[in-house]
Amino acid sequence: MVADSNPQSKPARRRIIQVLLGGGLLGSFASFIYPVLRYLVPPPVAELGGDQVIAGKIAELKPNSAKIFRFGSRPGLLIRNSDGSYRALSATCTHLGCIVQYHGDVQEIWCACHNGFYDLNGRNVSGPPPRPLEVYEVHLQGDDVLVSRKREA
């Protein structure tokens, strides 16, 4: 840039620099503060949804029935036993990954894809599945049925 030689342009140049610098600094501070302020506001959904989810409401299931719920990125099966208690397992069949279902009449878990059967403890009792289903812990909290993975040390 050319050095200041023209006295008349001095005030004008000064103004430009003032605006540029002042406005720029102000603008940059705003562009830092604005995200920080938005960040500080807690999002509406507070739950992480990782190792623990609300699988449903207490009154939702009748005894001896079940529903599929979402657990992280995989499906889970929440079963309400005939005596009113709950149990929850992974709903991903260990054979080829299909979603299993609950058969109340025989109180077994069945996979429609290749006719695999599991007992209520998740153990694979008949058909192709090579491994048992993972069993989750169920807790009741107020109105909610909470399902969580078994705790590690």
Place this chain on the structure above:
Amino acid sequence: MDTWLSNGFARSLTLGFMIACVCVGTAHAQAPSTCLDCHAALDPPLQVTQAQFSQDIHAQKGLTCASCHGGDPTKADMDAMSKAAGFRGKIQRNQIPELCGHCHSDGAFMRKYNPSLRTDQLAQYRTSVHGKRLLQGDTKVAVCIDCHGVHDLRPASDSRSKISPLNVAETCSRCHSDAKYMQGYGIPTDQYAKYKSSVHHEAMTVRGDLSAPTCSTCHGNHGATPPGVDSVRNVCANCHVFQAQMYDKSTHKPAFQSAGLPGCVVCHGNHDVSFPTDAKLGTGPEAVCMRCHKPGDTCDQARAKMLLDLTQLDNAFKSADRVLTAAESSGMEVSGARTEQDQARDSLTKARVTIHSFQTELVEQDIQEGLKITAKTQAEGQAALAERDRRRRGLGLSLGIILAVLLGLRLYIRQIENNSHNVETAELHR
């Protein structure tokens, strides 16, 4: 020999003697068997080595050579093979099933070793093609030892066993793929080759799924017989339940039955069951519908509609997948949408099963379910991309502001250094 065994008294004597031998053999499970002393050094087919025999499950349970061959294992040399001691030498092929069956069909006897082992193998064998032909005098057919082995017989749970699920097909193919051996029987010899190209074989060998069907799953093992035309559907239905249920309710079942066609096999093949693609519903070389139906008739139209629906969902799924991948590679987090994509894929799988009802409305239902999901995931992917673009615009804006500040600073520095003289300013930029 035959007359000896047809005599009831002689039979029970032999049986009694053999049981005695077994008891003696069991009691002396660790007692040296002189038979192997010579036979280990002989050439095949007389050769049986200790290494071989120690792998044999009968040997491990305490049986000896004499248990099946008779003779006296405590004597040395040729004295062991005394006829007086009941020595039978090489068992005739057509007597082998009976020999094995003497123990294996005796429930009370087998209970002593493994109460949950079945004891109907001989009865089943007699219903099989192999069993029936053996009775007619054909000794080329398979008898117990051909599949199970004889002196190094292993249980099916042992993966080295000839009858382990992984090895069954190869065991069957030893005869059934040998064109010269099978001459005169009038059945093809390409089953094993075809099976090796099938998705069932791939499931077992590539994916390690031991529950995948092999020859014996559909044909039976001891009662090996090809399933009859009426029973093909039942056999497949053991695993493919839903497809079978839909097929039952469809128009194809009565049509196939009256035409004497073997159900599932008509469209899917039997030994070379390949992974079914949507091309089966098409009009190309893999198309199956048009083998019977005429172009333009209602069935053809239904076929076209189902194919259209499937293709629509498949395309929607792939398109959403592409958008999500683009979002992911620009660093956006879309794991929630990915999970929903899995559900969309499940819908597609379900729709492909529903084809077996041959009703377009049912297929349509599953497709619509899937399309709802893909619409959602597609939107989520687009939203992620839009967010990414928003961030980049934000970045552009803040970079602009930063540039303004940099420029301002630059000019300001120039300004104060050109005007003030209270400091020696050395230009840092030359």
Place this chain on the structure above:
Amino acid sequence: MTLFAAMRNWIEERFNWADLTAPLREKAVPAHDLSYWYFLGGITLFLFGIQVCTGILLLLYYRPSATEAFESVQYIMTRVQFGWLVRSIHSWAANLMIFTAFCHMFSVLFLGAYRKPREMTWITGMLLLFLAMGFGFSGYLLPWNTLAFFATKVGTEITGQVPVIGHGLKVFLRGGEDVTGATLTRFFGFHVALLPGLTTLLLLTHIALVQYFGMSVPPAVEARWKALPSEARHIKFFPNFFLRELMAWYIALGVLGALAAILPWELGTKADPFAPAPAGIRPEWYFMFMFQTLKKIPAKVWFADGDVLGIMAFGVAGILWVLLPFFDPAGDKRGRKLVLGAGMFALSYIIAMTIYGYMAK
């Protein structure tokens, strides 16, 4: 009277503002061709400041337990407004800070700024560099993803091979025999409490020393200025040097923003302690040269275990490096040559082994 002047007045009536700020107003920075290198310390400090700020923000949402850590980082990246920005800036600035810290250290070495009377400045600086790497190592585990989990496992395994104290050190770091949720909690404590505490003390000392001694002039320039005093040039720190430094800081900000928006930091997959180790585990780039060295040392060297030898070698090298100024006492030409030689060797070794580590599969 403007508001600004009124506020100034209020303070001047109570504090001897003129005296307090005199050193700052009079502070002069030597101006020569190599003056740009003076920026590096300030940029490292600036990046540290950014780490503290973004770190505090992350603390508002992060959960330091094995069952929730990964999910909380995922939450920050996806649900918190501008959480992606804060997290990515934190991760990128961490790497940039360690990079500028290394550059700062090497520039001080090559420009001879460690010489008498600035030995303590060098020592506190080296300790700060070690603390920075400790920050990097402990912070890396906090998202609890697969890469971090196994990198930590390998890293702590290596410390376990130090003779005598190795096992104790490993158990101390891991909070047990294995890397578990306990390790995570412990690393979190190191990262947000212990290391910041130590760093604050050392940093204040380091900056105070820099202010006290002023900026050092490289030997060659020093010699020239001694011969021709009229050649000596200085610029005032405030406002001249400061404004230029501000430009450097703004450039750094721009780079950080661009990196965060265009190359956001990966989340990875949640760590599964029972899964087999994935292929290609490696530490962050600033540990790569040591890691690659250990990989390449043969299993046995004479009678000694190769790994132990390597670790000991690095330990000894580290200690010698901290004591570097004492190898170049004033007026010793040979000492200077020794230090320069060691510096060249170290720099080339680090660069070569880092590149090697990334090229080798």
